[in-house]
Amino acid sequence: xxxLKDFDCQGKKILLRCDFNVPLSQQGNILDDFRIKQALPxxxxxxxxxxxxxxxxxxxxxxxxxxxxxxxxxxxxxEELLGTNVKFLPDCIGSMVEQEIDKMESNExxxxxxxxxxxxEKENNPEFAKKLADLADIYINNAFSVCHREHASVxxxxxxxxxxxxxxxEKEIKVLEEIIENPKTPLIAIFGGKGDGFRAINKISERVxxxxxxxxxxxxxxxxxxVFKNPEKIISPIDDINTFDIGPQTIDxxxxxxxxxxxxxxxGPLGKIExxxxxxxxxxxAKAIIESGAFxxxxxxETMEFINQLGLSSKFNHLSTGGGAMxxxxxxxxxxxxxxxxxxx
Ligand code: 3PG
Numbered sequence: 001x002x003x004l005k006d007f008d009c010q011g012k013k014i015l016l017r018c019d020f021n022v023p024l025s026q027q028g029n030i031l032d033d034f035r036i037k038q039a040l041p042x043x044x045x046x047x048x049x050x051x052x053x054x055x056x057x058x059x060x061x062x063x064x065x066x067x068x069x070x071x072x073x074x075x076x077x078x079e080e081l082l083g084t085n086v087k088f089l090p091d092c093i094g095s096m097v098e099q100e101i102d103k104m105e106s107n108e109x110x111x112x113x114x115x116x117x118x119x120x121e122k123e124n125n126p127e128f129a130k131k132l133a134d135l136a137d138i139y140i141n142n143a144f145s146v147c148h149r150e151h152a153s154v155x156x157x158x159x160x161x162x163x164x165x166x167x168x169x170e171k172e173i174k175v176l177e178e179i180i181e182n183p184k185t186p187l188i189a190i191f192g193g194k195g196d197g198f199r200a201i202n203k204i205s206e207r208v209x210x211x212x213x214x215x216x217x218x219x220x221x222x223x224x225x226x227v228f229k230n231p232e233k234i235i236s237p238i239d240d241i242n243t244f245d246i247g248p249q250t251i252d253x254x255x256x257x258x259x260x261x262x263x264x265x266x267x268g269p270l271g272k273i274e275x276x277x278x279x280x281x282x283x284x285x286a287k288a289i290i291e292s293g294a295f296x297x298x299x300x301x302e303t304m305e306f307i308n309q310l311g312l313s314s315k316f317n318h319l320s321t322g323g324g325a326m327x328x329x330x331x332x333x334x335x336x337x338x339x340x341x342x343x344x345x
């Protein structure tokens with residue numbers, strides 16, 4: 001797979017697939033800019049190389065052109081973080097976009113509107129993919145967190161343009177591959193979130209010593225009567241706070257396991273953290289991971305937002321931009337975005 005540094009980017013139009021899918025408040029303000037910040041080293045590298053930089057991304061899951069999911073707000077944040085102009089274009093394909101790109105000078109940065117305003121993006125539509133590819137000279141995928149999606153800007157595009165991976169994608173793959181190939185054990189996974197984490201349990205259980213799960217996943221498993229291959233590895237909560245957080249006995253049980261771990265992977269909050277009273281479980285577990293001294297990896301937008309709010313993000317070894325993508329990768333699944341780069345990139 002080619003990397004950013006394998007290309008001569010000077011004066012070239014570089015289409016950089018980012019994941020700027022950030023949480024927004026009701027008023028449309030960015031609640032956590034972690035994913036934007038993680039894209040900066042690649043963008044700065046391209047600035048240094050005097051490329052013409054075209055940034056593309058999705059934001060949320062709009063049904064058609066829902067302007068509350070416009071990337072304009074991300075453009076403003078990028079300008080603040082980079083200290084330079086980022087021109088926002090209100091579409092990602094079409095003659096207006098092409099004309100603006102034609103006028104671009106080296107070092108200029110443009111952010112194109114939400115790819116998912118076109119349903120063809122999620123359909124991996126070949127014509128849409130080709131239209132995106134035709135905008136630039138080189139395509140760089142820097143969006144690890146969307147590589148598990150077979151979308152036009154992640155997969156289809158690669159057949160039409162010289163392609164490679166960005167610095168962030170390269171870093172994510174390197175760290176997570178190391179965990180798969182050479183983990184320090186005991187290796188513990190902690191799955192929280194809204195309940196769909198049960199999907200990754202079977203595959204992950206082949207690689208880890210224990211999986212600690214939250215109430216919602218536990219409920220989902222019971223509801224679906226799922227029988228796992230390694231049930232002895234799955235540690236469910238033994239008490240709860242109004243069903244919205246893990247209770248004190250569970251916290252102690254989880255802490256015991258975490259204390260002995262040499263590697264901990266954590267994806268998804270353990271309780272309903274949007275309510276202050278149900279944050280304790282996740283906070284205690286975050287602190288237990290740090291105290292354990294284990295190599296720690298955290299993934300998923302919500303978990304990251306929470307850790308950032310606690311001011312603890314620097315205490316973890318690797319913060320993955322991927323939620324679903326990280327779990328799929330660690331479960332040993334092939335991610336379509338990465339596979340396409342390997343095949344055609
Ligand atoms: C994520 O937040 O996990 C990625 O941005 C992918 O978003 P999606 O789950 O809406 O495809």
